[in-house]
Amino acid sequence: MVLISREVLFEIITVARSATRVATGSASLLQEQTCDFYKTSGLTKPLRVHDEMYDELHQKAAEIRDAEIHANVATSTSSTSSSASPTVTSTSGKRPTITPSTPPQPTSKREYSTDTKRKSAIPIDSKNEESRYSEMPTSKLQRLFHYGHLATSIGVNTASDSLRAVATGQRPSFRNAALSQKNISILGDKLRKMRGAALKVGQMMSIQDESFLPRELSDILKSVQNQGYFMPPRQLHRIMRDNIGSDWRDKFEAFEDVPIASASISQVHRAITKDGKPVAVKVQYPGVKDSIDSDMDSLLMIMTASRLLPKGMFAESSIGNARTELKWECDFLREAESIKKFGELLKDDPVFEVPKVYDELTTENIITMDWLDGTDIVRGEWDQETRNWLATNVMRLCLQEIAQFKFMQTDPNWANFLYNQETKKIQLLDFGASREYGDEFIHNYVTCLRAGVANDTATVAEYSKRLGYLTGLESQEMVDAHVESITTLGEPFAANGGKPYDFSKQDVTTRVKAKMGLMLRERLTPPPEETYSLHRKFSGVFLLCTRLQAEVPCEELLEKYFHD
Template structure:
């Protein structure tokens, strides 16, 4: 039996306020212990963080909406929150319990202005998928077209601003935000802007038309078409285009050559969006991709799309070129242009840049195929995160490019889970040269 959802702004506010008070109390207790000389050891501090993280993740998962989406973003952004919180928030990528069907049908009828039986031959009660701000159901139009219907949870858009304020307060009072106030302001402003776009299904429909145009000449990339007659700001109906979830890509049905072909398509699609179109799919987790044994990839969910400023793409390209060429003075300058490095600080030790370059360059280091299945880049990055403290005041989260980093991280995990073996160095150099 599905739990009755909290859809009113007041109900959401009090739920989040209770979470905030609890987290703030736990943090105050930590500080008090430190002040009287009872410093927690690392394990005790980690356990305390873990307890707070579980409470926040549980509340966000129950409320869905803006706060759950922020949790998903935070889980992929290591410099946003302590590791314990990133780990706990990873659950929000998988755990999205469905809304009751009567809530969904009421929302559809209110938005489309007709009873369900007039709109569809059938609307399946079992959700096709459940996510942070909406739920997807399979259906069929009266002309026989199989479709999926994406329905926004009631009250989510009205409570977006209030939710974000409460979540930010909880993170601040819990002593959890690891960045200056100015960067926090920029980050939450950027997240709010993206969420407002994502809560507008008319905007998503426009994004789908745009990306279908981007990839219209690539027969190996499919994007479902919008059914405009059955779509509004809070309901989006798309043609049904099915493929295998990444967990279904098995050796019995997918040869290594096919997996490598899929990996190549993933890389080219990502690079095209970044360097050619300067407009990226900003939510690249496994649930938004599907695959077919002929090597086709299918892209879903275009609510979170980030249009990039040309100067950001240019600085990003120059930083990549400098890193590839091991020109660390140039890399330092380009990171300042990108907004990732504080301009009035002295130059960074080149050995520090070299350390990170040697870890992150591996898939592009030479022209031999790189086996993503065996990749431990994420482990090596985690092992070196403590080194960032020596330059903590030198760097700031580059808000303009946070979605680029998120896109790259999401694609890395897909290539790893698929077990792609591919050499992308020549391809990358071509994009960097073309972008220049």
């Protein structure tokens, strides 16, 4: 006879109760909202009151829909015989449109693609492309239903696997049950379809060091960045109409309906303005902005109840920070102002290029900016001299953002840096996560980092307390691990006789990883909120230099921008 310990029994009962509460609450809310909708909506009036006018309108709508279907079929048939390269076509009385017969496959890693030759050369399976279309759940009710289904599915699967282990005489592992292949698959598919807060949190967490997250969870979070769904044309057109006007197509010389990229909160389309300028049009998914709080609450409940995150990550603080950043990113007018601010800050910089914003084609949910023709900085086949130059300037900008501008574009995605070989410019993308930092924080942060570079452990510990990394109540082992991690991270900037630091030989990340387990166990307080985004960016730049196998004069850069 197999005996179940109190701990195991408690876990099974807790998961079962959580799943039941989520399912019951979702069903109750769904029933209530459905009843209200039925009683008040004009769409359901024909079901409540017989009206000949509604019958007539219904018949006309059906006729129009059938006509559109036949027209779409005819268009699709004719397009399959056209050439593979994208062209701008025009017929008498109709606006020119960009009509590639093999539209590019969107990728969520890039805000938008810039390699037009590559785009037209990649054949896309129309069936596969069609399968990538997914109507975005827009209302809080729809999204709550999806999260409720996700929580219930994970809870039921976890409880079932635990009971199955008990029945076969094994000691059940809650962690293994929660991270089963079935649960991970369900989580990944739901993140891709929900987008918005769900996908954003997945992307933010996926760039964390692998020692922070279980490997299974890290893998699925990385995969959702490449496999996001995108809106079908009817939903896209509705957003364009609501934001720019019913005549929105007349405001472009050409507009490509198939997006060339899909991200967590938006998808990007290629277009041409009336005066012939190529632009990128970023369109926000509907409902994302209004559902941030409810989405984050649902994710926090799921992550906490399922124990998918280690204790030391302080899930509530991490999700709270993601909540704030996502609200910033959903404000496209704020992003437009950030682009303009960076344009002003870098107007005299000989290296960096910032796109121009088209105010007349920009709203809270749509932002239109210059199309940039560079190549992803990590995808080009650069010689060593070019790699060194690219990495040095990206590192320079990062230090300038911290110490001089006190204003940083904090998204660590490497695809936000493009290199245009013709103009010899590094082009910058995606300013939604831009933020300011206060003078006191910058002073304390720079002082702490310089102390780490100088291996001044006492000053590192003191300023870590001022910043909020330490409370003063930690064990000496925890304090030592934290201080050592900072001094280790400062090594690339340490005195090196004026020689550049060779990132191809660095082992800093490996040595810092060795301390992460202890710090996650012993940490008493979450990091200061400013450092969530700053460290993601710093880490992204550090890893970019490593990826480019570059030699960077870090000592010289630190002295120039982090001087006393």
